[in-house]
Amino acid sequence: MWKTIILENGTLKKRPVIRLEFPYDFELKELVKGYPGCTWHVKEKVWAVPYTPTQLASMMEYFRGKKVWLDYSLFKDVDLPERHADLPALEDFLEKEIQRFRDWLRNRRYASSTVKTYSEAVALFFRFLDNKSPGNITNEDLEVFNRDYIIRRKYSASYQSQVINGVKLYCSILEDRQLNPELIKRPKKPKTLPNVLSKEEVMAILQALSNTKHRFMLLLLYSCGLRRGELLNLRVTDIHTDRGIVTVRRGKGNKDRIVRFPEMLKTHFNSYLKTYKPENYLIEGQGGGKYSERSLAEVLHNAVEKAGIKKPVTPHWLRHSYSLPRFFGATHLHEGGTDIRYIQELLGHQSSRTTEIYTHVSNREIREIRSPIEDMDIQI
Numbered sequence: 212m213w214k215t216i217i218l219e220n221g222t223l224k225k226r227p228v229i230r231l232e233f234p235y236d237f238e239l240k241e242l243v244k245g246y247p248g249c250t251w252h253v254k255e256k257v258w259a260v261p262y263t264p265t266q267l268a269s270m271m272e273y274f275r276g277k278k279v280w281l282d283y284s285l286f287k288d289v290d291l292p293e294r295h296a297d298l299p300a301l302e303d304f305l306e307k308e309i310q311r312f313r314d315w316l317r318n319r320r321y322a323s324s325t326v327k328t329y330s331e332a333v334a335l336f337f338r339f340l341d342n343k344s345p346g347n348i349t350n351e352d353l354e355v356f357n358r359d360y361i362i363r364r365k366y367s368a369s370y371q372s373q374v375i376n377g378v379k380l381y382c383s384i385l386e387d388r389q390l391n392p393e394l395i396k397r398p399k400k401p402k403t404l405p406n407v408l409s410k411e412e413v414m415a416i417l418q419a420l421s422n423t424k425h426r427f428m429l430l431l432l433y434s435c436g437l438r439r440g441e442l443l444n445l446r447v448t449d450i451h452t453d454r455g456i457v458t459v460r461r462g463k464g465n466k467d468r469i470v471r472f473p474e475m476l477k478t479h480f481n482s483y484l485k486t487y488k489p490e491n492y493l494i495e496g497q498g499g500g501k502y503s504e505r506s507l508a509e510v511l512h513n514a515v516e517k518a519g520i521k522k523p524v525t526p527h528w529l530r531h532s533y534s535l536p537r538f539f540g541a542t543h544l545h546e547g548g549t550d551i552r553y554i555q556e557l558l559g560h561q562s563s564r565t566t567e568i569y570t571h572v573s574n575r576e577i578r579e580i581r582s583p584i585e586d587m588d589i590q591i
Contacts, residue, residue: 214239216274218267218283223252227262227289229270239279246273262289298338305337308345312381322465332377335360346387353378353390408532412520419517425510427483428494428502431457433529435470442526443502445493447484452477 214236221230231243240258243249249260260266267283274281301309309330316326339356340348353375361371382390408416413433420426432442441459449458456469489495494502507526515524522528 213278213280215280215282216243218270218281218286220262220285220287220289221257221259223255223259228259229262229266229286231258231260242274242277242279246270264288298335299341301334301338302342305334305342305345309334309337312384315384320465328373329377329380332374333381336374336378345382345385347389348382349389350391406522406525406528408520408522408524408528412518412522413529413532415518415520416511416514416524419514420510423479423483423486424494425514427479428507429511429514429529430476430479432526433532434473434476436530437470438530439504439507439526443492443494443504443507446491447489447493450480450493452480 215233216239217232219230219232221228231249233239233243243258244251246260249258251258260270267286271281312333313326313330316329321329336353336356337343337345339360340352343352357371357375361374382388417426417429417433420429428442431437431445432439435457437445437459444460445457446460449460450472451458452472455472455474457472459468459470461467487495490499492501496502496506511524511526511529515522
């Protein structure tokens with residue numbers, strides 16, 4: 212008696228596979244199990260093999276003469292992502308060169324994230340050029356790297372810009388060079404609208420949290436328009452409830468600024484302090500010390516799921532929702548009538564496309580700005 216296996220396309224662990232669907236049959240299962248590369252996936256409850264352009268032909272050859280009918284009427288060929296050869300390891304003399312560049316950046320007080328990004332970008336560039344001597348690098352080398360590595364592998368324009376910035380800066384400090392950094396042009400950044408949430412969605416996320424620390428973190432993130440790193444770097448002494456302000460130290464670009472601490476947050480703040488008693492950082496991990504970005508992301512992800520919101524919300528969405536202008540309208544602060552110049556100051560932006568004048572705002576004016584959180588009835 213002939214037995215049927217239905218072959219279908221699928222994806223497992225982000226890789227294309229061929230699924231083998233059939234009713235349970237011990238003999239057929241043992242036969243399928245013996246096919247090279249075929250494995251049982253417990254979670255999906257399916258037998259599958261990695262997809263290759265010749266996999267179907269190989270399977271037909273394997274099952275020939277075994278009274279098995281392969282039904283591939285639902286099966287389609289797929290385009291596999293291009294495989295790229297691995298780059299060579301960095302040679303010792305270039306490792307030293309990267310370290311010299313790293314030290315140069317640190318001595319000039321570049322942010323640690325910038326030091327990491329730029330040094331890794333230059334190391335990648337050297338590896339692509341097969342460990343070519345820095346003094347022999349030309350503008351053409353960068354053009355080839357841009358075309359055959361960044362664009363061919365479909366990296367984003369922002370990543371492309373980061374790499375070019377790093378290489379340009381490195382080459383600008385080389386005394387003996389053939390590459391002219393001034394001739395290198397950055398890619399055009401695509402104009403995209405910020406991801407934002409409605410006030411109702413923000414409310415649902417906050418109300419989904421019962422843990423005092425978790426709710427207080429997200430309340431601060433949204434009500435003060437903070438970046439995630441700014442939130443996690445806050446010290447207990449940075450909250451000035453008597454003056455109604457928060458001091459944000461060394462934000463983006465190593466700049467300090469102040470933002471308003473809404474009056475309605477005082478109750479949440481006092482409840483949080485009484486429960487958790489942080490000693491140094493305002494938000495501390497279980498063993499003390501700074502709370503991790505990953506844990507913050509997990510807290511938000513769980514709250515979004517509980518709130519039933521089907522959007523890939525990140526901590527930065529709360530910052531966008533707090534303030535930034537939106538197509539055919541504006542988000543929460545702007546909707547409340549706050550001048551765009553004040554919003555620019557609150558968020559620590561050096562410049563803004565929506566305003567031509569960069570205006571510093573006094574502490575008194577900042578304290579008078581109403582946070583959108585004050586229009587919500589958040590229970591402790």
